[in-house]
Amino acid sequence: MSIIDTVKQAATGMMVKLTPDAPPDPLIARKHGALGTSVPRIDGPRKVRGKAQFAAEVPAENMTYAALLYSTVARGRITALDTAATEAVPGVVFVMTHRNAPRLKPPALFQTDPRAAGASSLPVMQDAEIHWNGEPVAIVLAETQEQADHAKSLITVAYQAEPARLSFAEAATQSHQPPNVMGEPAMIQVGDAEAALAGAAFKVDLTFRTPRHSHAAIEPHAATVWWDGDQLVVHDTTQMLHQERWTLAGIFGIPEESIRILSPFVGGGFGGKGLWSHQILAVAASKLSGRPVRVALSREGVFRIAGGRTTTEQRVALGAKADGTLAALIHTGIVAMTEHNNCPEQFTFPARHLYAADAMLLEQRVAEMDMLANTFMRAPGESIGTFALETAMDELAEAMGIDPIELRRRLEPEKDPTSGHAFSSRNILEAYAKGAERFGWDKRSPVPRSRREGEWLVGMGVATATYPYYRMPGAAARVTLTRDGHARVAMASHEMGMGTATVQAQAGADRLGLPVENVTFEYGDTLLPAGTIAGGSSQTASIAAAVTAASAKLVADLLKRAGNDSPLAGLSADDVEARDGGLGHRDGGDRFESYASILGRAGLEEVSAEAEAPPPMEVMSYSMHSYGAQFCEARVNAVTGEVRVSRFLGSFDTGRILNPRNATSQFRGGIIMGLGLALMEETEFDERSGRVMNPSLAEYHVPVHLDVPEIDVIWTDIPDPHAPLGAHGIGEIGITGVGAAVANAIYSATGKRVRDLPITLDKLL
Amino acid sequence: MTPFSFARADDAAAAVRMGGAPGAKYLGGGTNLVDLMRETVEQPTSLVDVTGLGDAIEERADGGLLIGAAARNTAVAGHRTVRTRYPALSRAILAGASGQIRNMATMGGNLLQRTRCTYFYDAAARCNKRVPGAGCDAVEGFNRIHAILGASPACVATHPSDMCVALAALDAVVHLQGGAGTRSLPLVDLHRLPGGRPDMETTLEPSELITAVELPALPMAARSTYRKVRDRASYAFALVSVAAALDVAADGTVRDVRLALGGVAHKPWRAAMAEQALRGQPATEASFRAAAEAELADAAPLAHNAFKVELAKRTITAVLAELTGDRA
Numbered sequence A: 001m002s003i004i005d006t007v008k009q010a011a012t013g014m015m016v017k018l019t020p021d022a023p024p025d026p027l028i029a030r031k032h033g034a035l036g037t038s039v040p041r042i043d044g045p046r047k048v049r050g051k052a053q054f055a056a057e058v059p060a061e062n063m064t065y066a067a068l069l070y071s072t073v074a075r076g077r078i079t080a081l082d083t084a085a086t087e088a089v090p091g092v093v094f095v096m097t098h099r100n101a102p103r104l105k106p107p108a109l110f111q112t113d114p115r116a117a118g119a120s121s122l123p124v125m126q127d128a129e130i131h132w133n134g135e136p137v138a139i140v141l142a143e144t145q146e147q148a149d150h151a152k153s154l155i156t157v158a159y160q161a162e163p164a165r166l167s168f169a170e171a172a173t174q175s176h177q178p179p180n181v182m183g184e185p186a187m188i189q190v191g192d193a194e195a196a197l198a199g200a201a202f203k204v205d206l207t208f209r210t211p212r213h214s215h216a217a218i219e220p221h222a223a224t225v226w227w228d229g230d231q232l233v234v235h236d237t238t239q240m241l242h243q244e245r246w247t248l249a250g251i252f253g254i255p256e257e258s259i260r261i262l263s264p265f266v267g268g269g270f271g272g273k274g275l276w277s278h279q280i281l282a283v284a285a286s287k288l289s290g291r292p293v294r295v296a297l298s299r300e301g302v303f304r305i306a307g308g309r310t311t312t313e314q315r316v317a318l319g320a321k322a323d324g325t326l327a328a329l330i331h332t333g334i335v336a337m338t339e340h341n342n343c344p345e346q347f348t349f350p351a352r353h354l355y356a357a358d359a360m361l362l363e364q365r366v367a368e369m370d371m372l373a374n375t376f377m378r379a380p381g382e383s384i385g386t387f388a389l390e391t392a393m394d395e396l397a398e399a400m401g402i403d404p405i406e407l408r409r410r411l412e413p414e415k416d417p418t419s420g421h422a423f424s425s426r427n428i429l430e431a432y433a434k435g436a437e438r439f440g441w442d443k444r445s446p447v448p449r450s451r452r453e454g455e456w457l458v459g460m461g462v463a464t465a466t467y468p469y470y471r472m473p474g475a476a477a478r479v480t481l482t483r484d485g486h487a488r489v490a491m492a493s494h495e496m497g498m499g500t501a502t503v504q505a506q507a508g509a510d511r512l513g514l515p516v517e518n519v520t521f522e523y524g525d526t527l528l529p530a531g532t533i534a535g536g537s538s539q540t541a542s543i544a545a546a547v548t549a550a551s552a553k554l555v556a557d558l559l560k561r562a563g564n565d566s567p568l569a570g571l572s573a574d575d576v577e578a579r580d581g582g583l584g585h586r587d588g589g590d591r592f593e594s595y596a597s598i599l600g601r602a603g604l605e606e607v608s609a610e611a612e613a614p615p616p617m618e619v620m621s622y623s624m625h626s627y628g629a630q631f632c633e634a635r636v637n638a639v640t641g642e643v644r645v646s647r648f649l650g651s652f653d654t655g656r657i658l659n660p661r662n663a664t665s666q667f668r669g670g671i672i673m674g675l676g677l678a679l680m681e682e683t684e685f686d687e688r689s690g691r692v693m694n695p696s697l698a699e700y701h702v703p704v705h706l707d708v709p710e711i712d713v714i715w716t717d718i719p720d721p722h723a724p725l726g727a728h729g730i731g732e733i734g735i736t737g738v739g740a741a742v743a744n745a746i747y748s749a750t751g752k753r754v755r756d757l758p759i760t761l762d763k764l765l
Numbered sequence B: 001m002t003p004f005s006f007a008r009a010d011d012a013a014a015a016v017r018m019g020g021a022p023g024a025k026y027l028g029g030g031t032n033l034v035d036l037m038r039e040t041v042e043q044p045t046s047l048v049d050v051t052g053l054g055d056a057i058e059e060r061a062d063g064g065l066l067i068g069a070a071a072r073n074t075a076v077a078g079h080r081t082v083r084t085r086y087p088a089l090s091r092a093i094l095a096g097a098s099g100q101i102r103n104m105a106t107m108g109g110n111l112l113q114r115t116r117c118t119y120f121y122d123a124a125a126r127c128n129k130r131v132p133g134a135g136c137d138a139v140e141g142f143n144r145i146h147a148i149l150g151a152s153p154a155c156v157a158t159h160p161s162d163m164c165v166a167l168a169a170l171d172a173v174v175h176l177q178g179g180a181g182t183r184s185l186p187l188v189d190l191h192r193l194p195g196g197r198p199d200m201e202t203t204l205e206p207s208e209l210i211t212a213v214e215l216p217a218l219p220m221a222a223r224s225t226y227r228k229v230r231d232r233a234s235y236a237f238a239l240v241s242v243a244a245a246l247d248v249a250a251d252g253t254v255r256d257v258r259l260a261l262g263g264v265a266h267k268p269w270r271a272a273m274a275e276q277a278l279r280g281q282p283a284t285e286a287s288f289r290a291a292a293e294a295e296l297a298d299a300a301p302l303a304h305n306a307f308k309v310e311l312a313k314r315t316i317t318a319v320l321a322e323l324t325g326d327r328a
Ligand SMILES: Cc1cc2nc3c(=O)[nH]c(=O)nc-3n(C[C@H](O)[C@H](O)[C@H](O)COP(=O)(O)OP(=O)(O)OC[C@H]3O[C@@H](n4cnc5c(N)ncnc54)[C@H](O)[C@@H]3O)c2cc1C
Pocket: A698, B025, B026, B027, B028, B029, B030, B031, B032, B033, B034, B035, B050, B069, B070, B095, B096, B097, B098, B101, B104, B105, B106, B107, B108, B109, B110, B111, B112, B113, B160, B161, B162, B163, B208, B209, B210, B211, B235, B236, B237, B238
């Protein structure tokens, strides 16, 4: 279900408070608060000292350690399974297979319900059926991890293999449109794009291929779980606390309230830390064995049972008229998926909102394969969609003989090209202009292969970055104010290393008129008010909207309690603002009372208010997106084809920047991941067996320090008047456009276009 | 990992005795062996830790260098004499793995590290090296990192070491101790080509221990280098690598040359044909390229690694050209 659908549903029959034309968040105008400053990360010292406890480090008395055995066929049935030798290993506590696993409901698939978290709807270990190569077929619990790992290696399994759909090319011949793509139509057609293309003065018609990627967060997936009677405790590393709780409740047929999930630290999420089979198996095995279970996936385990980015084949065809505007924009393609998940990699989304064109054809298709369910991975769709679209733009600019930035200027639309909505905030050309100046774009030669330094050919490339603004409905926050002038802001949200706790403390401080040191942000626990998922770069806005609502409620309550003896007597909530540790009249005059004084008179130690954020109506009336311009200087070795990115600059337009230090880190991290996408990341899926052949960081390459140049990051810092705090999420946009910027720089250096990722040296020899 | 017993050897004789027990293996830094044990590819029942044995780096009276088998890779790469008189060796070691791994890895372990063929690592795949006669899943599978020279239908794996390529070029000799006494062997004869028995990777006798590696005095090695081509800037195995030493006479002809290739074969590949083709020839790019062509004339690439043939030729040419220039 899309955000829009959820909003529509939520809005039906209820008063919508935040109308599209609600006044901008007053904090946007406030200049001297904590927001906008580089408050250092609150979790930093604890992490540096090793004091932050991650899910695989939570102690428990009587702990058992789990090892998972993975299937070695892609499709078929288990015909024999012998665990006798395993059970005889000293230290082994319990062995679970489909034969003794408890009966479990299939996980509710993510997006089939706003509360669902299942990465796949396949039942977990319920029968002898195998659905992908790597599916868990047994879980062994032992007194130590080493005993469990050894014991698991003694299980013998025989399979009756069945024909499996393992060839993407073959599966692609049976492709079909999914019912929707993240709630939006799978196909958008405006006019007759093919005819317009045929008649265009300039055209390019290109095919791009992108490979599978596996999640490689520094912290592999892990959970420590136990049952306390019928109460279940799960220490997990997750980006969807309440969704996981609701889904587990459904799987195990128990009330949601009997489950508590804690996840104070997530060692990198990137879309991968959802509900996979290991948590479900650990909970089931803990139930049957009566012991706490720690399941910490090995790196191989992550590759086998936690999905990543799927493979795509994309076509981008662009037809331009003599005046340089677009007659036709076509972006179509096929992705590999399973019938048990719903993650069609929204690669056409950038094309839906970036460029004006007379005719458009945007279509996504899926090809079903017998593989591990693919999932979200930092800017799913947008990362690889911009690779195709923005490389094609570069090729079109060249065909037209104009500068690629000039081409983007000519194609800038007045309103959203597919929805027709006004843009809430779009300063992409400013981002381009600033970036070009700082990067020295004017020094780029339009002629490829025109700069050489020794063995190295040097080139420059540019591409557009874009990612939607999302705000997830359903978030609630609680704000508690204490008499000593401190506040606690609470929501079951997620700190995956982005700086959420820090930025939300800043926002809470400004919202309540307190110094940032006096505000604590509590998160990572389902005992707190329900949060939304940390996905779609939405969490900052989702939390901010809920905190705004809770704070408003708190202010109203405080005014009521202030009573007739207060300097505030007679003022309504609309008349006052929070400042200097209390409430004061908006006119800035001396009608002011501190929180300490209000609470003191009322004889209270603390007051608290909880409220849910209004539905994100803003996305229904505006086209809300973030933008950026990615500039890359690449050097390609003329002898060996090796590529080194020597300079990179990202120039972003993502609304107001709430914490420059955090923001820089988010953008840089995204760009580094983009360098991996461009140059080296590839999950080797053997189409004969359906098996991933490089499930290790030795062979699955991500950038190492030496691959990463100094990355310069700048931004427009122009607030979006329709977003809480004026800000957009920034977790994902950094990776978008990077693939194309690198590919375009490589073209500029060498005169070679590479349209299938990763761009390894063999493609440049 | 399968349970095993562990003992530390105090001297070579004790090591060889303990190493003779069935299922025993020597343990160096463990950076390769322990990984393989975790994957159950290796399942020794006892480990004999040999890191306490000789790790000295000694200059010999004849001008050569003797490096104890337990010497850590980092120590060897940083050794003054190695850096000045055998720069190819220092550069080769530093091009491999990571700082942390090189701190652990030993000379002996580096020589005997096993292939990175991903089918060898995965117990679910067919692999003649792991299970003789099982078949080879790499021949028709992902073989971008596999061999182009000297392979057999039974196995197309490569030897992954960087260090060994430099040793092969520099005429290194391996010192061994076994039940029958001591002997020495040119490094180029230590590793085997796969033939029909890819599981037999070396010419070592069972339980034979590597005690040292000797570098002969080779004045031309002072003008030697190592170049590694890989998929990222660091921490990746070689797709192709070249170790070379070059001696150019006053008249501009090649007086002598040493050349070895990595990433192309089941063993560090001494490019004897290219060397022969070069001696007496003018030290020009044209001769270098011709020599490289000669060496790779018999290359038999697979579906995904044909690029290595051209890459090897280009890298050889560039390295030799570099050694004739002022920069070497
Ligand atoms: C992630 C990663 C990346 C790497 N990248 C590179 C790279 O780029 N280039 C490169 O060259 N290497 C690379 N390596 C491999 C590394 O160089 C080897 O793992 C290391 O050199 C092995 O040395 P060790 O002492 O740890 O050997 P061990 O793992 O202890 O032993 C390896 C083998 O040698 C045997 N052995 C050890 N000592 C003796 C002895 N004295 N006599 C007889 N047999 C002995 C052992 O029985 C075992 O079979 C990498 C390794 C890893 C894990």
